[in-house]
Amino acid sequence: MRKLMQEQVKIDVWGGAGEHGRACYRVQAGEHSVLLDCGGKKEQGGLYPSIVPEQAQALQAVFLSHAHEDHMAALPLLLKHGYAGDIWLTRETHRQLFKYANAWRNYVEKHGKTLPYAYSDWDRLSCRFLDEEAEQGEWLTIKPGLKMCWGPSGHLPGAVWLLLELEGQLIYYSGDYSSESAVLQAALPDQALLAGRKLAAAIVDAAYGAAQSSQQSLVQELLLKIDQVYQRGGHILLPVPLYGRGLDLLLVLNEQLAHIPLAAEASLVKEWERLLQAEDASLWLRTGSQARLRHALSKVRTVAAAEERQKLVTDEPPHIILAPDAMMLAEPASSYGKLLMDDAQHAILFTGHVSADVAMPAAMKCEAASYLYKVHQGLPDVQRMLGELKPQQVLLVHANAKATEQLVHELKQLGFGAQSEHFFLPYRQS
Numbered sequence: 001m002r003k004l005m006q007e008q009v010k011i012d013v014w015g016g017a018g019e020h021g022r023a024c025y026r027v028q029a030g031e032h033s034v035l036l037d038c039g040g041k042k043e044q045g046g047l048y049p050s051i052v053p054e055q056a057q058a059l060q061a062v063f064l065s066h067a068h069e070d071h072m073a074a075l076p077l078l079l080k081h082g083y084a085g086d087i088w089l090t091r092e093t094h095r096q097l098f099k100y101a102n103a104w105r106n107y108v109e110k111h112g113k114t115l116p117y118a119y120s121d122w123d124r125l126s127c128r129f130l131d132e133e134a135e136q137g138e139w140l141t142i143k144p145g146l147k148m149c150w151g152p153s154g155h156l157p158g159a160v161w162l163l164l165e166l167e168g169q170l171i172y173y174s175g176d177y178s179s180e181s182a183v184l185q186a187a188l189p190d191q192a193l194l195a196g197r198k199l200a201a202a203i204v205d206a207a208y209g210a211a212q213s214s215q216q217s218l219v220q221e222l223l224l225k226i227d228q229v230y231q232r233g234g235h236i237l238l239p240v241p242l243y244g245r246g247l248d249l250l251l252v253l254n255e256q257l258a259h260i261p262l263a264a265e266a267s268l269v270k271e272w273e274r275l276l277q278a279e280d281a282s283l284w285l286r287t288g289s290q291a292r293l294r295h296a297l298s299k300v301r302t303v304a305a306a307e308e309r310q311k312l313v314t315d316e317p318p319h320i321i322l323a324p325d326a327m328m329l330a331e332p333a334s335s336y337g338k339l340l341m342d343d344a345q346h347a348i349l350f351t352g353h354v355s356a357d358v359a360m361p362a363a364m365k366c367e368a369a370s371y372l373y374k375v376h377q378g379l380p381d382v383q384r385m386l387g388e389l390k391p392q393q394v395l396l397v398h399a400n401a402k403a404t405e406q407l408v409h410e411l412k413q414l415g416f417g418a419q420s421e422h423f424f425l426p427y428r429q430s
Helices: 053-057 075-080 091-110 119-124 215-231 245-256 266-277 289-298 306-315 333-340 379-389 401-413
Strands: 002-005 010-015 024-029 032-036 061-063 086-089 126-129 140-143 146-152 160-166 169-173 199-205 236-239 262-265 301-303 320-323 347-350 367-370 393-397 422-424
Touching (some): 010 393, 024 160, 024 199, 032 160, 086 091, 091 119, 091 126, 199 379, 215 236, 215 245, 215 347, 236 333, 245 262, 245 266, 245 289, 245 320, 262 266, 266 289, 266 301, 306 333, 320 333, 333 347, 393 401, 401 422
Parallel strands (some): 032 061, 086 126, 169 199, 199 393, 236 320, 236 347, 262 301, 262 320, 393 422
Antiparallel strands (some): 002 010, 010 024, 146 160
């Protein structure tokens, strides 16, 4: 356990700082304490936060920023350690939660491990919906001395940032944040919410470290590579999460590479169609994006079974193929990998984080490469966030220690940390 100490605010890092995965942050002010996320890490068959049982039992609330496994896979462990309160999340995140719980279980079992809790514990979680009890950007009193408000973080539908007030102290948690999504909206807290007060601390997504590339430049690199593979006669597999950047890629690829046929797994198409029909879709989608997404979906070839995958790869002209999961550690993406691996014309292009568990077979002939599509923050994004919010203490999360150190160095060169800001690097502590 690693601590950030400030005069009135303490943050215990149970996971997620100096590493990618198992996000879990305990925040305390006076007698009030809350937990922000409780995720797993896709390494060694599953790594979990360093939960302190007596502190877990004393939590007044747990907040979940979104449904990806690195933020939610350890939630049932809180019950095991005695937490009996509510899990606060959005309705859309709750819709996704159990599919990701099942995906985590499959990942763990595939690696010969067992869950550290009963799978049925997911049904025991007491959930309350942020967006049903408070409007975006509206303060909600959880209990005396504890308030919160929320807003969209642009990472995936249902994902939020959180602004907390604990005994008068303001703490901001960005969750996983991106302002550059093609389809998802994101907005920082309005200054009116602060009412002239300073943020005591901010926990900030810095997954891309000191990287400065814009989404536009990264997308052009990805599109160029995809077209190159298509021109040589190869299929292009893009492993994507069930929820998240696949939706962005659907729109971008349809509008900018319209000459290349697009195929997607039925599980993705089903969720995209559900989102577009949801009553709360406007909370998450940019204005005008719904019509564009519907048009893109009308042109997608839906794939639902093993024989359809085989036919697509062996009998059809080159396609861009979108399939979960994002690291190709689970079906159906792993099956596509096997179908494509023996032909050097094909390519597997990862567009996000690749864990240590991902290993391409030595005999594989098809191309495998990484081309980032931004769903987190790098240097210019963190710079803008800190410049607008001006927190007194900063905890940068979601990147390894080396990348975080480099980002802090660059931020200090830009003038951050010279006055009131203090960068907290918990992995330096024993």
